[in-house]
Amino acid sequence: MTFTPTLSKDVLELSSRRSYIELNARDRARQLLDDGTFHELLGPFDRVESPWLPIQGIVPQADDGCVVAKGKIDGQPAVVIAMEGKFQGGSIGEVCGMKMAEAFRLARQDNEKGIPTRAVLSLESGGVRLQEANMGELVIAEIYAEMVALRKYTPLIVVITGPTGCFGGMSLAAGLATYVVMTRQARLSMNGPEVIEQEAGKAEFEASNKPFVWSVNGGAQRYATGFADVLVEDDAVAITAAVRDLFRKGQPAQLRTDQYELFIKRLSSLDTSKQWTGEDIRNAWKENAQ
Amino acid sequence: MEILAFEFPAAAEKARRAHIGVVGSGDLEILMDPSTDAKTHAKIQTSVAGFATTWKAVLERFLAQHPEAANIEINDFGATPGTVALRLQQMVEVSRS
Numbered sequence: 001m002t003f004t005p006t007l008s009k010d011v012l013e014l015s016s017r018r019s020y021i022e023l024n025a026r027d028r029a030r031q032l033l034d035d036g037t038f039h040e041l042l043g044p045f046d047r048v049e050s051p052w053l054p055i056q057g058i059v060p061q062a063d064d065g066c067v068v069a070k071g072k073i074d075g076q077p078a079v080v081i082a083m084e085g086k087f088q089g090g091s092i093g094e095v096c097g098m099k100m101a102e103a104f105r106l107a108r109q110d111n112e113k114g115i116p117t118r119a120v121l122s123l124e125s126g127g128v129r130l131q132e133a134n135m136g137e138l139v140i141a142e143i144y145a146e147m148v149a150l151r152k153y154t155p156l157i158v159v160i161t162g163p164t165g166c167f168g169g170m171s172l173a174a175g176l177a178t179y180v181v182m183t184r185q186a187r188l189s190m191n192g193p194e195v196i197e198q199e200a201g202k203a204e205f206e207a208s209n210k211p212f213v214w215s216v217n218g219g220a221q222r223y224a225t226g227f228a229d230v231l232v233e234d235d236a237v238a239i240t241a242a243v244r245d246l247f248r249k250g251q252p253a254q255l256r257t258d259q260y261e262l263f264i265k266r267l268s269s270l271d272t273s274k275q276w277t278g279e280d281i282r283n284a285w286k287e288n289a290q
Numbered sequence: 291m292e293i294l295a296f297e298f299p300a301a302a303e304k305a306r307r308a309h310i311g312v313v314g315s316g317d318l319e320i321l322m323d324p325s326t327d328a329k330t331h332a333k334i335q336t337s338v339a340g341f342a343t344t345w346k347a348v349l350e351r352f353l354a355q356h357p358e359a360a361n362i363e364i365n366d367f368g369a370t371p372g373t374v375a376l377r378l379q380q381m382v383e384v385s386r387s
Contacts, residue, residue, distance in 0.1 A: 061313040086314030
């Protein structure tokens with residue numbers, strides 16, 4: 001007698017899927033680039049690591065938690081920058097931040113020279129690295145400036161999948177992106193839940209209440225309220241395809257940052273005397289769709 | 291944080307370059323390069339001080355199986371000896387692939 005497994009369609013589909021969330025930064029960059037085109041710049045053996053962490057008794061990482069790779073996406077030259085969320089919470093220090101800013105700058109220069117170069121930023125970040133605070137903040141300003149300069153030439157795509165999510169300075173970087181791709185597992189917010197709870201109290205924001213946290217800053221909510229353009233499953237192939245399709249789509253009619261009047265209108269319609277739920281915000285956004 | 295350095299006799303055969311791991315909680319990063327002086331040099335930066343003897347023992351056990359001459363740099367964020375041994379093994383596999 002032979003045993004025939006009767007697995008449901010959902011289980012079979014899940015088991016054939018390759019998680020993007022579980023990939024480290026290097027494998028994420030490799031995944032987003034066309035097969036065999038991955039070429040890392042300033043990799044671990046170049047040993048450009050944080051000079052500030054060891055002084056403060058913290059073990060550095062040889063690539064400072066930022067992988068910069070050149071290659072191709074859909075046959076076109078591309079640069080992918082991927083943050084490693086497991087190293088210092090994906091925080092932006094002087095070295096990893098400068099790697100990011102310079103990668104954007106070089107991509108812009110290539111575009112100016114007539115080499116159309118695409119750019120993707122895969123983020124896992126808690127924001128600026130507190131141990132390198134001032135230098136981190138300065139380099140984040142450079143990152144923003146380079147993003148704004150580069151996105152004139154090519155769509156600049158930010159991918160946020162979790163588990164860390166995207167907070168602090170890098171949440172604003174996501175705001176500057178041409179397109180944002182998110183999963184349900186991902187979170188995108190200026191202040192992290194723990195920070196809000198610590199500063200404003202449990203009544204304002206209960207960081208341990210996961211459904212509440214995700215209802216405010218999770219990928220599904222961010223997609224529903226126009227902060228993300230594509231919502232995908234945690235599937236490496238699907239995420240790669242989403243990025244490729246956005247590049248094929250090309251530049252949008254209007255950048256998110258140029259829609260500031262609409263966002264101001266929506267924000268001013270909020271009654272801040274009461275606690276808003278994720279659903280309230282979706283409704284308020286619908287009422288002010290234009 | 292503690293910085294440790296060890297030197298071991300090695301085989302004439304040189305190790306091949308490999309990078310593995312992440313400096314995340316309970317994990318470590320290893321960079322391996324071929325050594326030029328027929329010795330294996332290990333430099334360890336670890337977030338947990340006071341375990342020099344354990345590090346030496348884990349490395350000696352590893353090198354008994356893999357005596358290729360190498361410069362091994364470890365950035366450790368509190369990995370257990372078991373995790374260290376697994377990462378070292380993985381590094382050898384990556385260097386041969």
